[in-house]
Amino acid sequence: MFAAEVxxxxxxxxxxxxxxxxxxxxxxPVSGAADCWALITANGxxxxxxxxxxxxxxxxxxxxxxxxxCLIAITGADMGPSIFGREVxxxxxxxxxxxxxxxxxxxxxxxxxxLAIAGxxxxxPVMGSRSTFLAGAFGGLEGRQLTKGTRLPVMTDPNIEKLxxxxxxxxxxxxxxxxxxxxxxxxxxxxxxxxxxxINLEYSKLFSTEYIVSEQFNRMGCYLKGCNKIRSLMxxxxxxxxxxxxxxxxxxxxxxxxxxxxxxxxGGYPQIGCIIAADLWKITQAVPxxxxxxxxxxxxxxxxxxxxxxxxxxxMEMAPQAYIYQNTGKxxxxxxxKRIT
Numbered sequence: 001m002f003a004a005e006v007x008x009x010x011x012x013x014x015x016x017x018x019x020x021x022x023x024x025x026x027x028x029p030v031s032g033a034a035d036c037w038a039l040i041t042a043n044g045x046x047x048x049x050x051x052x053x054x055x056x057x058x059x060x061x062x063x064x065x066x067x068x069x070c071l072i073a074i075t076g077a078d079m080g081p082s083i084f085g086r087e088v089x090x091x092x093x094x095x096x097x098x099x100x101x102x103x104x105x106x107x108x109x110x111x112x113x114x115l116a117i118a119g120x121x122x123x124x125p126v127m128g129s130r131s132t133f134l135a136g137a138f139g140g141l142e143g144r145q146l147t148k149g150t151r152l153p154v155m156t157d158p159n160i161e162k163l164x165x166x167x168x169x170x171x172x173x174x175x176x177x178x179x180x181x182x183x184x185x186x187x188x189x190x191x192x193x194x195x196x197x198x199i200n201l202e203y204s205k206l207f208s209t210e211y212i213v214s215e216q217f218n219r220m221g222c223y224l225k226g227c228n229k230i231r232s233l234m235x236x237x238x239x240x241x242x243x244x245x246x247x248x249x250x251x252x253x254x255x256x257x258x259x260x261x262x263x264x265x266x267g268g269y270p271q272i273g274c275i276i277a278a279d280l281w282k283i284t285q286a287v288p289x290x291x292x293x294x295x296x297x298x299x300x301x302x303x304x305x306x307x308x309x310x311x312x313x314x315x316m317e318m319a320p321q322a323y324i325y326q327n328t329g330k331x332x333x334x335x336x337x338k339r340i341t
Contacts, residue, residue: 002067002151002152002153002154003066003067003068003070003117003152003153003154004064004065004066004067004068004070004117004151004152004154005064005065005067005149005150005151005152006062006063006064006146006147006148006149006150006151006152007062007063007064007065007101007148008062008063008103008148009062009145009146009147009148010057010058010059010060010061010062010104010146011058011059011060011061012057012058012059012145013055013056013057013058013061013062013145013146014055014056014132014134014140014144014145014146015053015054015055015056015121015123015130015131015132015139015140015141015146016031016032016033016034016039016053016054016055016056016130016131016132016140017032017033017039017051017052017053017054017129017130017131018032018033018036018039018040018050018051018129018131019031019032019033019036019129019131019261020032020126020127020128020129020131020133020139021128021129022127022128023127024242024265025265027264027265027266028127028133028136028265029133029261029262029263029264029265030245030261031129031131031132031133031139031219031261031262032129032131032261033054033056033114033131033261034056034111034112034219034260034261034281034284034285035076035112035114035281035284035285036281037179037281037309037313038075038076038112038113038114038179038281039054039056039075039114039116040313041073041075041091041114041173041313042054042073042074042075042076042114042115042116043116043120044171044313044314044316045073045075045091045092045093045116045170045171045172045173045316046071046072046073046093046116046117046118046171047071047118048116048118048119048120049120052116052119052120052121053120053121053122053123053130053131053140054114054115054116054117054120054121055114055115055121055146055152056112056113056114057076057077057079057104057112057113057114057115058111058112059106059107059111059112059287060079060104060105060106060107061079061081061103061104061105061113062104062146063101063102063103063104064101064102064103064115064152065099065100065101065102066096066097066098066099066100066101066102067098067099068098069095069096069097069098070095070096070117070118070154071093071094071095071096071117071118071170072093072094072095072096072102072115072116072117072118073091073092073093073094073115073116073171074088074090074091074113074114074115074116075090075091075113075114075116075173076110076112076113076114076285077107077108077109077110077111077112077113077181077285078090078107078108078109078110078113079104079105079106079107079108079113080104080105080106080108081102081103081104081113082102082103082105083096083100083101083102083103084100084101085103088102089172091172091173091175091178092170092171092172092173093170093171093172094170095170107287109181110181110285110287111181111284111285111286111287112284112285117152117154118154119154119155119156120154120155121152121153121154121155122153122154122155123139123140123141123153126138126139127139132144132145133262134219134262135220135262171316171317172316172317173315173316173317174315174316174317177312177315179281179285181285182290183289183290183291184290184291184293185282185283185286185290185291185292185293186282186292186293186294186295187275187276187279187280187282187283187292187293187294187295188275188276188278188279188294188295188296188297188301188302188305189206189207189248189273189274189275189276189294189295189296189297190273190274190276190296190297190298190299190302191272191273191274191296192247192248192270192271192272192273192274193241193242193271194232194234194241194270194271194272195272195273197232197233197234197270198230198231198232198233198250198270198272199233202230202231202232203230203272205228205229205230206230206248206256206272206273206294207293207294207295207296208228209226209227209228210226210291210292210293211224211225211226211256211291211292211293211294212224212225212226212289212290212291212292213225213286213287213288213289213290213291213292214288215288217286217287217288218260218262219260219261219262220259220260220262220263220264221257221258221259221260221263222257222258222260222283222286223255223257224255224256224257224258224292225255226255226256228254229253229254229255230250230254230255230256230272231254232250232270232272234270239268240266240267240268241266241267241268241271242265242266243259243263243264243265243266243267243271244259244274245259245260245261245263245280246258246259246274246275246276246277246280246283247259247263247267247271247273247274248271248272248273248274248275248294249267249269249270249271249272250269250270250271250272251269252269256272257269258275258283260283260284261284273294273296276297276301276302276305276306277302277306277309278302278305278306278308278309279305
């Protein structure tokens with residue numbers, strides 16, 4: 001049985017989990033959630049495993065009609081999610097009963113939101129992952145984005161039958177730990193594998209320049225604009241070397257590009273630096289026009305920050321909420337969420 005159906009297509013909505021690993025030697029990118037922390041948190045709020053498949057919603061969201069009771073959570077960018085016109089909470093779990101219409105608008109801050117459903121999206125794994133790789137047209141739902149009429153299969157959640165439709169105890173991610181999506185972004189960077197190809201003057205330009213996110217921004221890469229051109233000591237595309245999400249390459253134009261989760265597994269442009277894993281989400285939540293400042297750090301600091309981020313993501317609070325069901329007179333029930341303080 002399908003849990004929900006897309007009745008209005010958003011800008012770009014795909015099925016993603018934590019990614020497809022162990023295949024980069026064959027040219028297969030990691031894919032997976034651009035903001036893995038938001039996905040992990042959404043899954044934790046509904047009781048899923050951290051890497052369960054969710055919906056990644058970019059810039060503007062779809063309209064989704066549920067045909068069975070589902071416990072859900074929405075994290076990441078605020079796209080004004082609502083049920084029959086009434087706003088629903090972000091970073092909390094709540095119940096969508098059968099007949100509920102969940103709608104999203106345009107992002108107010110941030111780029112990507114994540115919708116987790118208890119049980120997880122039930123699509124067949126490809127190379128060990130349910131993530132969608134759009135360029136390769138595989139994974140997720142037939143390797144494509146969700147369109148009008150797409151039906152969402154969800155794995156059975158053994159706990160959903162135990163929930164009271166009138167009162168449910170959910171989970172909430174602490175307000176003081178929720179990310180702030182700013183127009184000005186600071187990310188930490190370790191030296192890249194090609195650091196030696198940049199003299200100190202050129203290397204320092206990476207950290208002294210405030211870059212602007214350009215309109216060329218997708219799941220493969222984020223192209224930056226800035227006044228200082230960076231020059232390397234080698235001609236571009238001389239050799240090809242392994243890349244990873246977060247790698248910062250310098251193009252022949254002297255402008256940097258940040259590789260993201262659907263990027264190629266090797267590349268010939270020199271890699272001046274790499275954004276640490278704990279900070280990469282800031283780039284994936286940026287939108288064109290946002291400003292980015294790089295700060296140099298080292299590997300040991302990056303690993304400690306990654307460990308701290310992992311621990312922080314697992315923090316949850318209990319969030320009691322009352323759900324009142326009001327008959328609209330058209331055999332549909334409107335869900336009004338009233339918080340218990």
